[in-house]
Amino acid sequence: xxxxDLLNVTPEALVKAIVRRRQTLASSLxxxxxxxxxxxxxxxxxxxxVNEKSEADEDLSDQLDExxxxxxxxxxxxxxxxxxxxxxxxxxxxxxxxxxxGWGHLLEDAQRVEQGGASSYALRKKTEVDDV
Amino acid sequence: MTNRFHQDLAGQPRETVEATYASTxxxxxxxxxxxxQMYIDKKLRSEVIKFAVNKIQQPPVIEQPEVYANxxxxxxxxxxxxxxxLLRDELASRLAVPRHRLVQxxxxxxxxxxxxxQASESPHLAAEIEMFSRFFEMQAMxxxxxxxxxxxxxxxxxxxxxxxxxxxxxREDRKxxxxxxxxxxxxxxxxxxxxxxxxxxxxxxxxNPQPVxxxxxxxxxxxxxxxxxxxxEFAAMLEHGGLTNFEDTKSxxxxxxxxxxxxxxxxxxxxxxxxxxxxx
Numbered sequence: 001x002x003x004x005d006l007l008n009v010t011p012e013a014l015v016k017a018i019v020r021r022r023q024t025l026a027s028s029l030x031x032x033x034x035x036x037x038x039x040x041x042x043x044x045x046x047x048x049x050v051n052e053k054s055e056a057d058e059d060l061s062d063q064l065d066e067x068x069x070x071x072x073x074x075x076x077x078x079x080x081x082x083x084x085x086x087x088x089x090x091x092x093x094x095x096x097x098x099x100x101x102g103w104g105h106l107l108e109d110a111q112r113v114e115q116g117g118a119s120s121y122a123l124r125k126k127t128e129v130d131d132v
Numbered sequence: 133m134t135n136r137f138h139q140d141l142a143g144q145p146r147e148t149v150e151a152t153y154a155s156t157x158x159x160x161x162x163x164x165x166x167x168x169q170m171y172i173d174k175k176l177r178s179e180v181i182k183f184a185v186n187k188i189q190q191p192p193v194i195e196q197p198e199v200y201a202n203x204x205x206x207x208x209x210x211x212x213x214x215x216x217x218l219l220r221d222e223l224a225s226r227l228a229v230p231r232h233r234l235v236q237x238x239x240x241x242x243x244x245x246x247x248x249x250q251a252s253e254s255p256h257l258a259a260e261i262e263m264f265s266r267f268f269e270m271q272a273m274x275x276x277x278x279x280x281x282x283x284x285x286x287x288x289x290x291x292x293x294x295x296x297x298x299x300x301x302x303r304e305d306r307k308x309x310x311x312x313x314x315x316x317x318x319x320x321x322x323x324x325x326x327x328x329x330x331x332x333x334x335x336x337x338x339x340n341p342q343p344v345x346x347x348x349x350x351x352x353x354x355x356x357x358x359x360x361x362x363x364x365e366f367a368a369m370l371e372h373g374g375l376t377n378f379e380d381t382k383s384x385x386x387x388x389x390x391x392x393x394x395x396x397x398x399x400x401x402x403x404x405x406x407x408x409x410x411x412x
Contacts, residue, residue, distance in 0.1 A: 006238045007271055014267065017246040018260060024248050032251060084251035091257040106265045113227075113272035120269060122228035 011103050019095045026088045033085060036078040043071040138332045146336055153329040153341055156322055161345060163319040170312050176203060177305050184210045184298050202304070206297045213290040220287055223280055231277045234270045241267045 047067040054060040098106075109120045118126070141149055179192035180203045191207045194200050229237075241263040244255055255263065326344045333341040 001239055001242055003235050003274070006235070006242060007274060009242065009267070009271070011264075011268060014242075014245065014264060018264070021246055021248055021254075025251060025254055029251060081251060084254065087256055088251075088254075091260065094257060094261075103264075106261065107268050109265060109269040110272040113269055113276060116226075118226050119228055119273055120266075122226055125228050 011107065012099075012101075015095055015098045015103065019092065019099060022088055022092050022095060025084075026092060029081065029085050029088060033078075033081045036074065036081045040071075040074040040078045043067070043074040047071040137328060138335075141329070141332045146333070146338075149329060149333060150341070153326060153333060156326045156329060157342065157344065160319060160322050160326055163315055163322065164345060164347065167312060167315045167319070170308060170315065174305065174308055174312070176200065177301055177308070180206050181298055181301055181305075183207065184294060202297065202301060206294065206301060209290065209294040209297055213287070213294050216283065216287040216290050219280070220283055223276070223283070227273050227276060229270075229273065231274060234274050234277075238267055238270045238274075241270075 047064075047070070050060055050064045050067050054064045113119050176192055176194065179188070182188045183191040184206050191210070194203055194207075197204050245260060245263055245267070323344060330341045330344060
């Protein structure tokens with residue numbers, strides 16, 4: 001994107017673009033959640049089966065470790081997707097509220113710069129220098 | 133009795149020699165006055181150049197602006213350059229991030245906020261809010277840079293113009309140095325001639341020639357301008373005063389540190405012959 005285009009982006013347009021991206025993501029998440037749940041169930045069954053057998057057969061310890069690692073990984077993936085679902089729901093609610101024009105508080109820094117004030121980067125730099 | 137230096141004057145009437153002496157002294161005085169003015173001008177030029185290149189903070193006071201138009205111009209250009217420099221520095225410290233970095237960051241933020249991505253790569257809501265806010269702050273920062281787009285060009289032009297004026301003053305200064313040398317060369321034989329005429333007149337009863345003017349004031353000006361003096365010129369200053377009146381602007385040299393001597397007797401072997409009274 002060229003500088004001129006970036007300078008012409010309005011808050012309304014950006015909020016709409018974010019909502020659109022979030023909706024696309026939200027539509028793909030249930031399928032992803034289902035896939036990760038199935039994967040996790042399969043990993044759990046495998047780990048459980050080998051765990052029961054390993055009590056009688058010590059040679060299965062390597063396989064047990066491998067299955068346990070796989071199970072943990074699937075749990076992690078499943079939680080990531082669940083978090084993404086929650087985050088997307090929250091984000092959609094937030095950005096839809098913003099779509100109605102409530103983004104004012106998000107533009108405080110921009111307004112300060114427009115009025116001739118210091119940017120947040122300059123303020124942070126000044127604070128750092130003052131702290132030293 | 134007339135010595136060989138005054139043979140040409142011996143046959144002339146006293147009044148004629150006195151008139152020649154008076155006209156020579158007048159010419160010497162004129163050249164001295166001209167030279168003194170040139171030294172003052174030279175110092176003024178030097179001060180203005182120092183101010184223009186930031187070696188001193190305050191410009192010299194110029195009492196006749198119409199005579200020193202180029203010096204006034206240099207001071208005005210330096211003040212304008214300083215004003216633009218201050219504006220540029222204020223803008224840089226107000227925004228803190230260079231324009232090209234802002235453009236890069238805005239492109240990155242816009243991409244992350246709007247381009248479709250996998251759940252694992254999608255930014256969280258908190259990051260989105262932060263990027264949204266930063267994006268529009270950067271937009272305002274770029275607009276602020278663009279409003280002052282002419283500032284850099286103006287600053288560049290002010291710098292070039294000031295350099296040109298300083299160069300012109302420097303060129304003038306070199307011409308002044310040549311004029312000063314020429315003036316000194318003209319004055320030297322005239323002084324010698326005045327001295328010769330005065331010595332002749334002193335030998336005639338009834339004649340009371342005025343003394344040849346000293347150059348002490350000029351030497352002081354030259355010293356103040358940082359120029360060197362010859363041994364003869366120093367001798368003149370010692371004889372007629374001026375050395376003690378000369379104000380040195382530099383801080384006095386600190387007193388030499390006293391060498392610390394140990395109270396212990398040195399017992400190291402020494403070079404040289406043993407003293408006679410130490411021989412048993």
